[in-house]
Amino acid sequence: xxxxxxxxxxxxERKSALVATNETDSLQQLLLRFSSLKxxxxxxxxxxxxxxxxxxxxxxxxxxxxxxxxxxxxxxxxYCQRSCxxxxxxxxxxxxxxxxxxxxxxxFLSTDDVLRVGGRxxxxxxxxxxxxxxxxxxxxxxxxxxxxxxxxxxxxAGPQTVQFLLAQNFWVxxxxxxxxxxxxxxxxxxxxxxVLSQPLMGDLPRxxxxxxxxxxxxxxxxxxxxxxxxxxxxxxxxxxxxxxxxLSVFGARLFIWRLLMICQLSPSSPPCGASLLxxxxxxxxxxxxxxxx
Ligand SMILES: [Zn+2]
Numbered sequence: 001x002x003x004x005x006x007x008x009x010x011x012x013e014r015k016s017a018l019v020a021t022n023e024t025d026s027l028q029q030l031l032l033r034f035s036s037l038k039x040x041x042x043x044x045x046x047x048x049x050x051x052x053x054x055x056x057x058x059x060x061x062x063x064x065x066x067x068x069x070x071x072x073x074x075x076x077x078x079y080c081q082r083s084c085x086x087x088x089x090x091x092x093x094x095x096x097x098x099x100x101x102x103x104x105x106x107x108f109l110s111t112d113d114v115l116r117v118g119g120r121x122x123x124x125x126x127x128x129x130x131x132x133x134x135x136x137x138x139x140x141x142x143x144x145x146x147x148x149x150x151x152x153x154x155x156x157a158g159p160q161t162v163q164f165l166l167a168q169n170f171w172v173x174x175x176x177x178x179x180x181x182x183x184x185x186x187x188x189x190x191x192x193x194x195v196l197s198q199p200l201m202g203d204l205p206r207x208x209x210x211x212x213x214x215x216x217x218x219x220x221x222x223x224x225x226x227x228x229x230x231x232x233x234x235x236x237x238x239x240x241x242x243x244x245x246x247l248s249v250f251g252a253r254l255f256i257w258r259l260l261m262i263c264q265l266s267p268s269s270p271p272c273g274a275s276l277l278x279x280x281x282x283x284x285x286x287x288x289x290x291x292x293x
Contacts, residue, residue: 027079031141037149044072074112076142077134081115084137089115101173107135117171133171138178146170147182156189207250217250 034040045068052059060068082089091098092109106118116132124131136143150165151157157165159179172178183189207217224243 027076028141031076031145035145035148037145040076040145041069041072044076045069048072048075074114077114077136080136080140080142081134084140085115085135102135105135105171127168129169130167133167133169136170136172138172138174143172143178144182147172147179151183151186156186156192159183212250215249219248219250221246221248
């Protein structure tokens with residue numbers, strides 16, 4: 001091999017490769033690489049500590065503490081919000097009208113640069129995170145990891161419990177659907193197939209199990225109010241407030257599912273305490289007008 005060729009090869013070996021990367025790709029890879037939120041937070045906290053050392057900022061020493069894990073979670077939430085709600089954040093900073101899904105939530109950017117729910121709990125005694133939850137999209141990897149983490153920490157609780165626990169810190173858009181999707185993929189819950197326990201029913205009352213003449217003992221219950229339009233629907237007719245009266249005959253196990261429409265009390269209505277003759281089919285019996293709200 002000649003000396004010219006050797007020199008050329010050495011020059012080629014000295015060439016360095018430049019690899020460009022950015023923070024977004026790194027965080028996305030980190031979220032996809034691990035399935036445990038705890039592990040991701042520890043890695044992120046370690047990286048943040050290293051960055052603080054480089055910037056000569058205040059940093060912690062020793063093992064990773066709770067404060068560092070909380071800051072790591074906030075940094076991941078910020079990354080998630082910037083990637084999913086970029087236009088909303090821009091609109092918020094320019095005082096423009098927000099898109100519809102977030103308009104009702106009165107969102108704002110907090111001092112820690114996190115998109116939070118305004119809500120109506122400003123004057124309550126709850127923690128700041130519970131009053132103004134950080135907004136998360138329903139289909140982001142970080143949201144899935146957080147739902148999994150809450151589900152696991154709550155010993156594989158059901159969807160409603162998970163939604164309540166999530167709401168202490170986060171406001172997930174379309175939360176019920178996102179939680180149901182994650183919980184349906186939980187292998188441990190699938191294997192256990194938890195069934196809700198049904199409490200034992202109490203004894204039936206004496207009036208229900210002793211034979212008496214029909215309509216000797218009658219139960220009465222109300223439901224409502226329901227808003228219905230009485231008569232023909234035409235312009236200007238407002239719906240009336242009506243109640244449903246349910247009568248049941250004890251003993252004979254006979255239920256009269258005849259619906260009685262009791263209109264809202266008006267000046268023409270009978271006064272409270274007045275006796276009325278109620279007709280149910282071919283039968284009739286007296287009843288007393290009760291106070292309704
Ligand atoms: Zn589970």
